[in-house]
Amino acid sequence: MSLRTLDEIDGLIRIETSPKEQATPMIMERMRSVYPHDQVFGTYCTVNDYIDCPPDELFEYLTDTRCLEEWTYSLRGFTPTDEPGLWLAHDRLGAGPDGPGSAIYTRTVAHPEAMTVDYHCAWDQGKHLWMIYLMRVVDAQVVFDKPGSVVLWTNCHHPFYDHNPYPETAPAGRPVWVGDFWDMFGPGHQLELANLKAIAEHRHRNGLPVTPAWMR
Structure with missing residues (x-):
């Protein structure tokens, strides 16, 4: 294999050009x-954790959008919309002087072979789901040599976090925009991941299905 095509690329740090003493x-x-x-x-917000429950059970639970009602800090009241697979809930963080909070639309995109679960979301409107919550469940036996699951969760700082692209859909008098909370996404998502861990481990430890009966 010829690597000479790499010679024209500036900034690469490889042992051939940067010996260990330099690197x-x-x-x-x-x-x-x-x-x-x-x-x-x-730019990227990533949180991870180990969860002591089988990865296939955890993945199945996460693929049901309604699970967000249980383990997220502020998403409540998921109901199906007229569009298949699209759910409407309310984010209590966006609560204004009236009402239950900001409407949040969510569509879950899951791939069983890779055990990825992506939540495509947006405040106020469901046509452009620009907030993407990227999650992956990993078999802990493969990466830690022990039973259980590892959850990898990343968000990317979409430009719309800095300004509301659809101000006409926002409720009157709302004091905040979802992007106002970006600086707290790291610890906030770690808190929510701890909720997920507590729920899944409690159910698995007590012989209960991770996905509760009300979601089946």
């Missing part, structure tokens, strides 16, 4: 005890 200081420079919040969560 080690560069790597050490990237290891810090404290990182700026924006550097960690500015």
Whole structure:
């Protein structure tokens, strides 16, 4: 295999051009005890955790959009819309002076072979689901050599977090926009992932199905 085509690409750090003696200081420079919040969560927000329950059961649970009613901090009241697969709920974080909170539309896209579950969401309108919550369930036996699941969860900072692209759909008097909370997505999602862990582990530990009867 010829790698000469890589010679014209600037910025590559490979052992052929950057011996270990040169690369080690560069790597050490990237290891810090404290990182700026924006550097960690500015463009991508990723949280992960181990959950002591079978991965296939956890995946099945996550593929039902209504599970968000249980483990998220503020999404409540999921009801189906006239469009198949599209659900309407309310995000209590967007509560204004009146009403239950901001309408949030969600469509779940799941791929069983890869055990990926993506929640496509948007406040106020269901035509452009631009908030994408990317989740993957991994068999812990493969990566940790023990039973259970690993959940990987990433959000990308879509430009619409910085401004509401559909202001005409927003309820009058709402004091916040979903993007106002971006800086808190890291710890907030870790809190929600801890909820997911507690729910799934409790049910598995007590011999209950991870997906409750009311969702079946």
